Amino acid sequence: MQFERLTYVSHATDPAESVMAASDILEQSVRKNPRNNITGALAFTPSRFVQVLEGSHGSLDVLLLKLAMDPRHHDMIVLARIPIQHRLFSDWSMIAPVFTPQGRARLVALVADQTPPFGALNELIYEMWAEQGSATARSPSPEVQ
Numbered sequence: 001m002q003f004e005r006l007t008y009v010s011h012a013t014d015p016a017e018s019v020m021a022a023s024d025i026l027e028q029s030v031r032k033n034p035r036n037n038i039t040g041a042l043a044f045t046p047s048r049f050v051q052v053l054e055g056s057h058g059s060l061d062v063l064l065l066k067l068a069m070d071p072r073h074h075d076m077i078v079l080a081r082i083p084i085q086h087r088l089f090s091d092w093s094m095i096a097p098v099f100t101p102q103g104r105a106r107l108v109a110l111v112a113d114q115t116p117p118f119g120a121l122n123e124l125i126y127e128m129w130a131e132q133g134s135a136t137a138r139s140p141s142p143e144v145q
């Protein structure tokens with residue numbers, strides 16, 4: 001089956017509550033994504049969410065419809081949706097990497113742009129995840145894009 005990687009950004013509806021929202025969203029995603037064979041990563045600043053989703057075309061379409069109706073965020077922009085041979089986050093139904101201070105500063109700078117470059121976002125999120133110490137994650141993926 002052909003898989004795709006989709007990267008989007010959105011605006012948090014309640015910036016004061018976005019950390020709490022992210023923790024709920026993470027819990028919900030970890031619970032639901034396995035049954036849809038979706039993997040990915042979630043990053044957030046007080047005002048914005050960035051999510052990388054990997055899965056089949058159909059499962060991503062279904063999730064996109066749900067995401068579009070979710071009141072916890074708005075103004076979703078899909079930055080990229082590309083066919084992939086390998087998942088970046090294959091072991092994770094959804095991971096929210098812990099950002100280093102430098103990584104966080106890069107994330108904040110990237111999402112200051114209304115439509116940030118998806119390659120830089122994917123790379124940064126993957127890098128933050130890899131820095132957390134999974135031995136298998138240490139080698140940079142040949143196809144972060």
Ligand SMILES: Cc1cc2nc3c(=O)[nH]c(=O)nc-3n(C[C@H](O)[C@H](O)[C@H](O)COP(=O)(O)O)c2cc1C
Nearest residue numbers: 025028029032033049051063066067070072073094
């Ligand atoms: C930023 C953000 C990311 C989300 N990511 C996922 C996800 O990866 N998987 C998922 O099932 N739901 C995710 N959700 C929740 C969905 O929008 C939706 O609430 C949930 O899938 C509802 O599923 P149900 O209609 O089957 O109960 C996310 C919501 C937000 C705001």
